[in-house]
Amino acid sequence: MKTFDLKAKRPLIISGPCSAETEEQTIETCKQIAATGMVDVLRAGIWKPRTKPGSFEGVGLKGLAWMSEARKETGLPFGLEVATAKHVEAALEFGADMLWIGARSTGNPFSVQEIADALKGTDITVLVKNPMTPDLDLWVGAVTRIRNAGIKNVGLIHRGFSAYGASLYRNNPMWHLAIEMRSRMPELPMICDPSHICGNRTYLQEVAQKSADLYYDGLILESHICPAKAWSDASQQVTPSDLETLLRSIVWRQSTADTPEFHDALAGLRRQIDQIDAELFELLSNRMRVSEQIGRVKKQNNVAVLQGGRWSSILDKAMAQAPQLGLSAEFLKTIMEAIHLESINLQNKIMNE
Template identity: 55%
Template sequence: MKHSLEIQPLSSWINTDGKPLIISGPCSAETEDQLVSTAHLLANTGKVHVLRAGIWKPRTRPGEFEGIGSIGLEWLKRAKEETGLLTATEVATAQHVKEAIDAGVDILWIGARSTANPFTVQEIADAIKASGKDIPVIVKNPVNPDLSLWIGALERVNGAGIKKIAAIHRGFSSYEKTAFRNEPMWDLAIQLKTIAPELPIINDPSHICGNRELIPYIAQKAMDMDMQGFIIESHIDPSVAWTDAKQQVTPAALAELLDNLSYRQPESADPAFSDKLAELRQKIDKLDDQILKLIGDRMKVAENIGEYKRDNNVTILQVNRWDEIIQKRVQLAKALNLGEDFSVKYLELLHNESIRKQNEIMNVKTTTEA
């Protein structure tokens, strides 16, 4: 997959002194005192660069608190004046864009539900272009695991002339019940980083976790994945928050969390490190070549099986055999300290390719049949 993004580096639109970008603040602006007091506490930590707050909060179901509305923009403006923090809020319509920019909001973000709708993203992009403002825009991943939608949203914003863009990794909806509110699906974030290495990716552990206890674990993993910062929800008193109370932390807890993270460099200047890493990567390359050769040999056997099944008029899929493969190989994988999820997915890919090859053979007439 290719992209057509023109991106300015993060350092060109916000100064973090080489540290990860930290965006924090309450899920929702509830009252002027709540927002401004939280902003002061966050600013006093000396670790936060941008104050975030939801102004418009359409919920999954009507009847819940759906944001304080435009008056909250004035509270953001006051918080900025008193603390010096930049401000950010979510926009979902052209009217939101206009009001936020007119109120002096410094950064806009596009939420997961909006990212999933190209019409909404285009409306937002057009409104930003019409404003004539060179305002940074950060784009959350869509609700569902669709990399094309995520990149498409970034491209639409970029197409409006905005080069100060970043992505937010906030996890993906999944039918499987796990400890997380949204599954991290790190592989999709890695794919995005591979496709657009110059694109800053900011992690949102609040929405991935859904509860504050898991945030340190996800935050550390995000740092180890070389993400450029965090957007973390923080409230002066999370126990009384009007929205997403369980996933918000106090400003003091945020500071402690950030202090306890291990920050690692993407590369080392030590020549000895580079030499050793190159040696280990050569071993990986050699093993990858061997694995691919073995897979090729396996598929040749699968083709022979397909020919034998065709000649004996037997169906391709043998469910009992597939169950046997899964049970035996997953047990072996566990013994080799390989993750079960990885092992099952790997076996499914092999099986699907075997089925594809056998299907080709089964549907090609032999010389005697022609």
């Protein structure tokens, strides 16, 4: 088996139906996707890990035969998600060109190790999705287990993280965590999975473009010849025609520009940033010194650290200023909560000296 080189093309585009449902649906979808000329690797879910029993859990082995036929008819390689050693063995038997480990599996070191053991002695390309929980150590650990099995061509898939409560997305992207993961393993290509981040078609283009702006290496998007009738995740799939339109709309950024004008302009602006950062840190230091003084006054008068009404007033005032400052309310809230937490920690320390 020839290893699929993840770095041979940027952007690398992977697409296909969420699930292989029937032979006709699978092959026809793949043929229409291939006809766009925009896709490098075909995909389809063969085994579907479902939250609730009784849901459609994939067609199994016959789906691999359909994908093998789709590769033959389109000339495109195919990949799929695996969760057990038996999945790996079956995928290898049918000559899959690429495998990836799903979010549920990444979060379970026993599952990852089982997959890694089954991969020993092969040179197949393996992608590792982030775990469902925002735990980068689990993600790093899964990659390490796959590498320890001797797999050299490894990449990452950012598919968002599960979070409790209402959200714009099915899985919150938490871009800062993906950026941190790239800083930990900069040598690995990272593919964005807008389909699973969004959970719907509405925000696919927006999320895909943001990943391109952040210099991701490609996309994995779900496409179906008739999304409304899909047996799984109907709301996040697009037709091959809409897939082509979406992909043509994405502007892929370069890592740098090799012109003196660019470097001079960037250097000047970065010097401004450095100066502003220094001033910000000095102001924060001054603020915390005042918080320490407040803590001493509270201690002397046996008053609790947390004053809920005061905190609400500070936060409301900050939120009201967001539009005039040209800052998002979410950003201001995050900053103020971090400052508030540090202030509480300092005052607690004083209370218990």
